[in-house]
Amino acid sequence: MSNFAKTFSSSLGKKLIMAATGLFLCTFLIVHLVGNLQLFKDDAGQAFNAYAYFMTHFTPIKVVSYLLYASIIIHAVYALVITMGNKKARPIGYAVQAGSQNSPWTSRNMGILGTVLLVFIVIHMSNFWWKYHNAELPYAKYEISLDDPSDITVSELPWDAKRLVHSDYVDTQAGKQVIVSKDLYKVVAHSFKTGWYVLLYVISMAALAFHLIHGFRSAFQTVGWDNRKYVPIIRFFGVWIFGVLIPVLFAAMPVYFYFFK
Structure with a gap:
């Protein structure tokens, strides 16, 4: 086995892969949020449908999309590998020691939070991404x-x-x-009028919040950006931007449609 392969099959290598894919997914969340905020426009969905078309037909975005799908799969697989490894050895999740009962609740339940998110992603993509590409939409x-x-x-x-x-x-x-x-907007509006889906969406965004509060900080620790000078900035972005603002804005969309549209 080459030194490169050995590095990325080691516990440190696994954590580096988790950190890299996790930070990439955080970047995607920002882009996805900006696009989805078009749902709040009072234009019968014109801006949102234009965003959906752009995201599925602009070549550079399509290339990045494949990287996104790969990152989701790799992140989930390595999370499973690390979780299984935790049962055989001491906990290693990212760079933070997470086995102690004194550790934060989020660090001790990253597997559960990640599972909730993975289930949500599968349902979410089947409702919107698959239908946009394969269903006979009006x-x-x-x-x-x-x-x-x-x-x-x-x-x-x-x-x-x-x-x-x-x-x-x-x-x-x-x-x-x-x-x-x-008219993907019509599909979204219909889904957000379904009680169980709105509830699933809100619960999943809560899981995302807790997942990011721990994962964002841990990813930077894994790659070595844990200098005392940067920790407050990383903590601020991890908690207030990725842990609070982004999940709240995502959750606000189905709630808005369910109660006010």
Whole structure:
């Protein structure tokens, strides 16, 4: 076995892989949140559908998406390997010793939190990602006044295998910009009106919060960025940005649709 292979099969190597994939997934969360915040716009889903099209058709984003899928799988597999190893030896989860009863609850339950998130990701992707790529979704036709962009008329078009996924043109005679796109917004709105899914979403975001509060800090410790000068900054971002703000904003979306839309 090469030195490279030995390094990444060691306990330190496993922790480094967990840290690298975890930090990459944290970066994705920011991008995904910014896009999903378009759901709050009062435009019948036009901005969100445009975001969905961009994320699935812009080549660099598509390449990064494959890295994302690989990171999720690798992160989950190595988490399982580390958890199984913990039963045979002392706990090692990331760089933090997590076996003591005096350790934080989050560090002692990363496996449970991760399992909840993995189940959620599978359900979430089957509801949205798979349907966008494979289901016969209706199309939304947006007619936006050139004089007043807030004046939007939306109509539903039936699914048509021959229709382009997305089109955007200006109807000069009518004085309108016309956008036709797959209506993923309608799928999201319908899902967020389903009680059990909203509850699952909120619980999963709570699990994400606790997972990130411990995991974000631990990942930086693993890669050696635990200098006393940077610890307060890392702790702030880990707790208040990734542990509180991001999960709360994600959870606010289904709650908003369920109670107010």
